[in-house]
Amino acid sequence: MPKIQITARGIRAALKSYTPFQSIVEYVWNGFDAQASKIEINFTANELGGIDSITIKDDGYGIPHGKLQEKFETVFESKKALQSKLKKNLSALHGKNGIGRLTFFTFARNAYWKTVYADTGENRTYDIYANAENINLYTGINAIPKRTDLPTGTEVFFGGVHSLTKYDLENSFQDFLLQEFSWFLALNSKRGFSITVGGIPLDYKKFVADSEEFELNHEKTDIPFSVTYVRWKEKLPKEPSRYYYLDSLGQEKWKESSAIKNKGDKFFHSVFIQSPYFDSFAFQSAEDDGQNALMGGTRSDSQFRFMRKKVANYLRIKRKPFLDEFADKLVLEYEKADIISRKEDAGHKDISQIIRMLYKMQPRLFASLNTEQKKMLVGLLELAAGSDKGSDVPLIINSIIELSNEEKNELAEIFQAS
Incomplete structure (x- = not known):
């Protein structure tokens, strides 16, 4: 039985951040990386609502027997290799380089692959097996692929499933898949790409x-x-x-x-x-x-x-009406939190208008601020608006974010004396 170049403990450490949903998603990406256009996810549940098994099937080019060792071993030569992520300009290769083949330990006790690949004019099939206890070991390298009339592709069966329920897979898992694959399905919509869960297409x-x-x-x-x-x-x-x-x-x-x-x-x-x-x-x-x-x-x-x-x-x-809408929501949020007054005093500038404009210029100014920081920002804007140095504010803001001439002029008008 071949042994991957990193220990079982090392694999678990490198992949410890994977949740069961993330782990399943990696197998879906493996299918798309193998040029699949259709992924089928199915599961069997017991009377208590637990999951007995999960299968993920794709219509990709399979795992050629001659490349099995390469697929399962080279990427795991070190923990650093496991954790590395490459930025790519193509979506065809997700960049996980086979990591998904071993993430099953987060939700199942064993994984069984049945793969079909093309070889010199005919299709051949063989099986691969791995278990969570000895995850750095796998079978299949000594298998003799058999000729088959089945189409190319790979089906993975996961047994001894834990940490997942029928309710999980029928509800929150669907939302997780949408977040992960919506853009990819839209990208390939004209090519008929699909993911089904229990026979129902992911929309x-x-x-x-x-x-x-x-x-x-x-x-x-x-x-x-x-x-x-x-x-x-x-x-x-x-x-x-x-x-x-x-x-x-x-x-x-x-x-x-x-x-x-x-x-x-x-x-x-x-x-x-x-x-x-x-x-x-x-x-x-x-x-x-x-x-x-x-x-x-x-x-x-x-x-x-x-x-x-x-x-x-x-x-x-x-983006403009979108920003207008969110600028209004931001002001409303600040008013509800008593960060800004719901009514401006007659002698002061409309701080709400200033916040709306700044948000539309650069939303990042308002991102990730806690309540105290929000109050400090509003206080500084109110101070600037009420002083004779208000005309300097556009220059100060321009030193932080690059403003267009139109934005500079509009901001200057807001901060001019009443």
């Missing part, structure tokens, strides 16, 4: 707060861009707001941060941009690179710049 649209589709066309080159904008109800735990570039077949070619990112507000969004222009495109080219690629487009192309500018402007327009 990522339940996690969508707002969406819109529109077309852009670069007149000079007649290159079309199909844009799908999605705003999510909640923050995606592991996926920031991004642009996703798709080719003519709807397959992702590249992803990167959107024009509006990390602003401190709750404008969680994804933008999917599909075009035949991306069938052959040098995504790693520089925007100021004036040389054209020998084949395909570059970031310096007028059509790429056109598309980026249009999408960025669109996002700013979408």
Whole structure:
């Protein structure tokens, strides 16, 4: 029985932060990493509401027997390798590098894989087994794969399930899956990707707060861009707001941060941009690179710049009413907490107006403040608004956050003497 290069204790230590839900999710990602388009999650429950077993099945390319050792061992040569996370510009590889194959110890006593892969014109199958007690050991390396008529893919059976109930899997687990996979299912919606739990498809649209589709066309080159904008109800735990570039077949070619990112507000969004222009495109080219690629487009192309500018402007327009709404909510929150007065004295500036404007300029100013910090911030703004030095406030704020000329002028008007 082959032995992974890190001890069972080391594996547990490196993966101790994984919850049962997170562990199951890793097996789903393993399927998508193997180019699966369909993931089926099923479970059997007992009369007491406990879970007897869980199965996760995918239609990916399986685990070729010749690569079994590589899949189970190389990533675990050290604890550091287990914990490393690489930033990628492609979603096709989730970046977990097989970690999910051993996280089962957080919710089950054993795992049994039945995998089918293509080999020289025919499909072959073999089994793999591992148990939680000796998690650094696994079987399958000495197996003789047999020819089969079954399609490629992998099914994992988890026995001795603990720490999970039927209620968990039918309720909170569904929400967890939506947070984890909504963006990925939206990204691959035109390719028919799906996740089912107990035969019921996971509907990522339940996690969508707002969406819109529109077309852009670069007149000079007649290159079309199909844009799908999605705003999510909640923050995606592991996926920031991004642009996703798709080719003519709807397959992702590249992803990167959107024009509006990390602003401190709750404008969680994804933008999917599909075009035949991306069938052959040098995504790693520089925007100021004036040389054209020998084949395909570059970031310096007028059509790429056109598309980026249009999408960025669109996002700013979408974000404005969103910020207006949240600015009002912030003021209401401050009023309820008696951080600001519900009624302004006649001789003072409208501090509510100042807070609204500052929030829309830079939400991060108001992020993660405790009650005392909020009171201090409001006190300083009230002091500045009521003094003859109010005209200096825009300069001070501009030294902290970069303001546009329009924002400087608007802020100056607010702080002018009554």
